[in-house]
Amino acid sequence: MQPAIAIHGLSKTYASGLTALRNVNLEIRRGEIFALLGPNGAGKTTLISIVCGIVNPSAGRVLADGHDIVADYRAARARIGLVPQELSTDAFESVWSTVTFSRGLFGKPANPAYIEKVLRDLSLWDKKDSRIMALSGGMKRRVMIAKALAHEPQILFLDEPTAGVDVELRRGMWDMVRRLRESGVTIILTTHYIEEAQEMADRIGVIRQGEIILVEEKDALMAKLGKRQLTLTLGEPLVRIPQALQDYRLELSADGSQLVYTYDNQEHGGDIARLLQRLGEAGIEFKDLSSSESSLEEIFVSLVHSPS
Numbered sequence: 001m002q003p004a005i006a007i008h009g010l011s012k013t014y015a016s017g018l019t020a021l022r023n024v025n026l027e028i029r030r031g032e033i034f035a036l037l038g039p040n041g042a043g044k045t046t047l048i049s050i051v052c053g054i055v056n057p058s059a060g061r062v063l064a065d066g067h068d069i070v071a072d073y074r075a076a077r078a079r080i081g082l083v084p085q086e087l088s089t090d091a092f093e094s095v096w097s098t099v100t101f102s103r104g105l106f107g108k109p110a111n112p113a114y115i116e117k118v119l120r121d122l123s124l125w126d127k128k129d130s131r132i133m134a135l136s137g138g139m140k141r142r143v144m145i146a147k148a149l150a151h152e153p154q155i156l157f158l159d160e161p162t163a164g165v166d167v168e169l170r171r172g173m174w175d176m177v178r179r180l181r182e183s184g185v186t187i188i189l190t191t192h193y194i195e196e197a198q199e200m201a202d203r204i205g206v207i208r209q210g211e212i213i214l215v216e217e218k219d220a221l222m223a224k225l226g227k228r229q230l231t232l233t234l235g236e237p238l239v240r241i242p243q244a245l246q247d248y249r250l251e252l253s254a255d256g257s258q259l260v261y262t263y264d265n266q267e268h269g270g271d272i273a274r275l276l277q278r279l280g281e282a283g284i285e286f287k288d289l290s291s292s293e294s295s296l297e298e299i300f301v302s303l304v305h306s307p308s
């Protein structure tokens, strides 16, 4: 199946000489939610802006639903909806006219029934006659999404959709994005919030200094890179890790009161049973035991901060 977005060898050097993207290759599958995760200045907005035709690439090629974003701009752009980071709407216009106008920009014939559906789906129907300036911040964000959907795009870019949004509203946005995906829209979102990627994405791409350093199924990423730790609080502090336990990846806390065992998610629990048995044989007693799983956040931090 043709990908929703195909990016080949994309690079961008701004007039200032700054290279924001370096040879990016990426395919977004039809119908997926793809989260592009990266620290400030990594190149996320530049990438989205190129795909949406707002910024010119320095090199490379992008196809949106098979249409070249430069040679076949109109067809490519018609398939894409963009919800930018900044709220940009005319404060004095009503919700209805703002959204209807956006559809007209793409040369699509009027379709009040479709606009009504979009506004209802976004819980904006009862605000359709309100001026934008009279809406809350969360409602304004939803208007931005309604505008982006007005021309019935199959691919939706959300640039930092929940930046500065409270927890409740963020959950509401996530639900809404899932519903959009269920309706067949492919979704690409950028985020700083690891939790957002962890919660929403089917696949995750990590971008650092203009390079895509990783693209993985979220579940595979969690399984592959996720580590578990078992912390044993000892009955009596140890001075050093006994010879009999040298085979295990064990660390002793500075005060000798805790042993920490780090293991991969894929490893089986049998290893732990053996470790506990060996501890018993070595006469080491423990009074407490707890386990923890590393989150995507730790994985992300270790990736982004590891040397290039």
Ligand SMILES: Nc1ncnc2c1ncn2[C@@H]1O[C@H](COP(=O)(O)OP(=O)(O)OP(=O)(O)O)[C@@H](O)[C@H]1O
Pocket (backbone or CB within 6 Å): 014, 015, 016, 018, 019, 020, 038, 039, 040, 041, 042, 043, 044, 045, 046, 047
């Ligand atoms: N118009 C421009 N001219 C020159 N440099 C730019 C321009 N736009 C962005 N940059 C630079 O390109 C780099 C990538 O910026 P970009 O906005 O794409 O990053 P980002 O990952 O979206 O960051 P954030 O998470 O902060 O939004 C940054 O170093 C930025 O300063």
